[in-house]
Amino acid sequence: MKSKNYSENIIKVFKKDGFVLSEPDVLLDSDYIIQRSGENFRKLMLTFEDDTGKSMCLRPDLTVASCIKYLKDNSKANSKIFYSGQAYRRSNNLKDKVVNDQLGIEILGSKNKSTDDLKVLKTIVSSIEKIKIKNTSIKVGDVSLFQKLIESLKIPERWKMRLKRHFWRPQYFADLLNRIETNSDVNPSAVDMDKKKFFEMKNLNQSNEIANRKVSEILSRFDRKIKDPRSFVENKKIAKDKKHRVLLSNCPFIEASKLKNLDVKST
DSSP states (O other): HHHHHHHHHHHHHHHTTTTTEOOOEEEEEEHHHHHHHHHGGGGGGOEEEEETSSSSEEEOOOOHHHHHHHHHTTTTTEEEEEEEEEEEESSTTSSSSSSEEEEEEEEEEOOOOHHHHHHHHHHHHHHHHHHOOOOOOOOOOOOOHHHHHHHSSSSOOOHHHHHHTTTTOOHHHHHHHHHHHHHHTTOOHHHHHHHHHHHTTTTOTTTTTTTTTTTTHHHHHHHHHHHHHHOOHHHHHHHHHHHOOOGGGOHHHHHTTTTTTTOOOOO
């Protein structure tokens, strides 16, 4: 009974925010799903053959079923939908249920993905606040949100590239944040020595090679570092915010959305 009340209150929020009920088919073409979702989906589906020998399945997921309905309708319009019903799928864990209640929203055919992504997130936050459940979490799977966050930081471009490249290595990523915050990898005396060497190398033949790199390439890279230095004070603040508030691998969206300078978007 409690879960039913939760669903009813969540649906009220969905409707208030302009989402319309979609009722996708329960029976779907198995091959159609596999072609679009991959072979990994096959082992999850509950399939059978109809009278013509065609492989059919019970809908394994309402998101997939809703997208198929949208494509079948051949609609090119922006469609704000919500769905509420049962999905049927196998699991490797015997304790998991085969029949699962699913409730969600989608904006299909979006003409402005950033705006619509933010609309979906805000509606989800509003629905959580409506049912007043504690200890809930929102997982955002769009890595472009993380990339947008990195691009907004006031750090050198080479460090933006480094953070985005190593996001998938949690331990090393944490080490990079520590290096930004503390400048622990920067030796002031070594920097002064490098600058001295830089001006000396300017007088060399630019085509000469040092350690398999042309002098011109070494000078170009170091010139970018000089013109785009790391700020200890600014980096310390950025790293602190990223570690404790907006590290997207484990980030409460409601907390992150309160950051004054964080515009949550995706592309």
